[in-house]
Amino acid sequence: MRAVELLRFATGAIIAHPMRSALTSLGVVIGVAAVVMMTSIGLGAQQRVTSTIAGLGSNLIIVSPGAARAGGGGGFVMGAAGSGQTLRDSDAEAIAKQVEGVVAVAPVVRGQAQLAADGANWNTRIEGVTEDYLDARDLSIATGRMFDDREARQGRKVVVIGQTVARELWGDLDPLGRRVRVRGVPFEVIGVLTSKGQSGFGQDQDDIVLGPLEAVRSRIVGRRARGDTVQTIYVKAADGDSLDRVQEDTSTLLRELHRIRPGDDDDFQTQNMASILQASQAAVSTFTTLLAAVAAVSLVVGGVGIMNIMLVAVTERTREIGLRMALGARRSDILVQFALEAITLSLVGGLIGLLIGVGGATAIARLGSWPAAIPAWAGPVALGFSTLVGLVFGAYPSWRAARLDPIEALRRE
Structure with missing residues (x-):
């Protein structure tokens, strides 16, 4: 049988049961939509963190005082971070004069x-x-x-x-x-x-x-x-290349100016904006990957649904399979036909899920003033995974259909 005929048979079988086909694809629709939305939200969060930190200034190191300490009688009460008053004008002047690579x-x-x-x-x-x-x-x-x-x-x-x-x-x-x-x-x-x-x-x-x-x-x-x-x-x-060195030299100089002995804690804190940005992006990326992985479970559930429905279809269409084999269809033709049905169901579900995911991500971005960051690879990857789900979970039903004995199949009521 020609490929065009096999595709026509597969499409006709899907159209013949529209409600069942829609429900079969629902798991894939939800899975793809969830993955696209979670990925978009995660990338939007990364862009927001990046813009926030970049807004503080480029190649920037922030020096802040340590926690204030108060008390007596053998004990200290620590205040909040940055609550101390350990930085002075002279510290800024010394940094400007003695630390190389500083422009402001x-x-x-x-x-x-x-x-x-x-x-x-x-x-x-x-x-x-x-x-x-x-x-x-x-x-x-x-x-x-x-x-x-x-x-x-x-x-x-x-x-x-x-x-x-x-x-x-x-x-x-x-x-x-x-x-x-x-x-x-x-x-x-x-x-x-x-x-x-x-x-x-x-x-x-x-x-x-x-x-x-x-x-x-x-x-x-x-x-x-x-x-x-x-x-x-x-x-x-x-x-940016000298940022880490400037931060280290600044910390060393302040320890000398504040007469902090080796082993004692600093009475100040230094924060490197590049390091903060990298750590924030890594945290958001990990969180996004976790959300996308959880959402991807829906794709597996959708694949199981496709397998179940295809097995039911094989049972319902046993006589049809036997008749086609009797008229000259090869086992490979039956295998390809049912595989195409499974792939088509999954691919259509993936396309619908992609559209819903893009629309949902855009709506969330507008409602929450959030960057709408939909990756360029979202479409190809979503449709590729949908095809893979259909191929993997449709393989066993297709094999079952191709292995039917034509004589026994024709006898089946």
Whole structure:
């Protein structure tokens, strides 16, 4: 029998029982749709993590204080990570001068403040920084300028604001040169940052005010930052290849400056953005693989369903098989016909599941403001696995049909 005739017979058998064929393919539909959706969600999560960490700055090392310790009488009570006050301006200056491969060092103090200007008010976060902050965090000025080193050292009352702050306080008006009161202290707006939008965790990166380090520390943060202490030091390496070395040299230098003896714990923490990104992506990738593996179980269940229905079909069509053999059909023709039926059922189910999976992944992305990351290989792999499922689980029923004795088959009622 020609291949076209075998395909026509297989298709006709499937169309003859539409409801049974649909239910048979349902397991494959669910399996393929689930795998495509889980994979898409996982890749979307990876993209979101990547964009979030990249938004902090490239080739960046974040130095933060260790946990605060308090207590007496032979015991200490540890505070939360980063709650200590062990970093100072001098640490940032030493890193900038003594660590090779560093292009920007930016000490930071931060707090939350209520702003008031021209009858409007807005609560936002304010950070006291130096002029190197823009380079360290890969930020830029949209209009106006950044305060210079002299203004930062003198603690001049000037600020650079984000787009959200500008919109909430002045709407469409130009904020440059206007006065804004931060906790009652008047500051002049000299610049507006270029918009960065929301971070991967939903934080508005444009809802921020940058002021000179000394001015913010003394007038806004107040008692929470004693003396010349800072809450974070951003260290930007010249390139990604030198990032690990710069991190190690920074840690070594800070241990020397803080007079930490060998074997004692550091009173600071350093975080490498590249390492954090790699670890986060690995965790998300593992989670995605696990979800996809669980979803793939549905494909096995769908394959078992195809096998069961094909075995029933062999029993129901025993006389038909015997008649075809009596008219000259070879055993290989019967084998191929039933295999084609199983593959067609699985392949159609895979195609429907692929469409549902792509549609579901896109809908989830829109509802949750999640990146719709549908891999290019989703289609070929989904259809390939569907074909494989049909071939594997249709093999035994096809073999059973081909092994029937034509005389016994014709006698079967």
